[in-house]
Amino acid sequence: MTQLQFNHQLHDYSGSLQSFALNFTKDVEDANDLVQDTMLKAVTYYSKFKEGTNLKGWLFTIMRNTFINNYRRMVKTNTLITQSEDISSANLHYSATRNDVESKFVLGDIHKALATLQPEYYVPFIKYFEGFKYHEIAEELDIPIGTVKTRIHVARGILKKYLKTYAKDLASTEA
Numbered sequence: 393m394t395q396l397q398f399n400h401q402l403h404d405y406s407g408s409l410q411s412f413a414l415n416f417t418k419d420v421e422d423a424n425d426l427v428q429d430t431m432l433k434a435v436t437y438y439s440k441f442k443e444g445t446n447l448k449g450w451l452f453t454i455m456r457n458t459f460i461n462n463y464r465r466m467v468k469t470n471t472l473i474t475q476s477e478d479i480s481s482a483n484l485h486y487s488a489t490r491n492d493v494e495s496k497f498v499l500g501d502i503h504k505a506l507a508t509l510q511p512e513y514y515v516p517f518i519k520y521f522e523g524f525k526y527h528e529i530a531e532e533l534d535i536p537i538g539t540v541k542t543r544i545h546v547a548r549g550i551l552k553k554y555l556k557t558y559a560k561d562l563a564s565t566e567a
Contacts, residue, residue: 393443402434405448412452416459430455465523498558505554509547516540517547
């Protein structure tokens with residue numbers, strides 16, 4: 393199947409993809425974004441599609457996985473961000489006065505710790521921190537997925553050693 397034939401078949405399934413996306417998102421705009429992401433991935437990974445297999449099933453799998461990955465990223469982001477209703481005025485005052493000065497030092501130390509990482513550890517760690525999945529990092533860097541996991545693990549270990557004073561401080565303030 394040529395790229396042009398593939399694109400025509402992809403276009404033919406756009407209505408089915410739209411309906412399937414609405415089942416996931418329950419919102420027309422989000423469904424449109426999901427269909428667009430799915431079609432972009434399908435065109436990007438056209439070479440991975442095996443001719444003679446079920447194209448519609450392949451597209452639906454891409455869509456489902458894309459939705460799940462986006463959902464996980466959103467949940468991870470939302471859990472890291474405290475909602476304004478969760479912050480009392482007493483905690484807000486304490487946080488504002490303490491965090492302004494202290495956070496500059498902590499952030500500086502984090503940047504120094506990241507700077508100690510060699511590029512082969514830094515790049516996979518940052519991509520993982522940004523929400524990319526192991527397989528996405530492996531594909532982008534053209535290295536095996538096991539190597540990605542190892543490099544992220546090593547980077548965590550290096551950062552943990554470099555920032556161990558903050559772990560001790562955090563443990564003492566929580567006690």
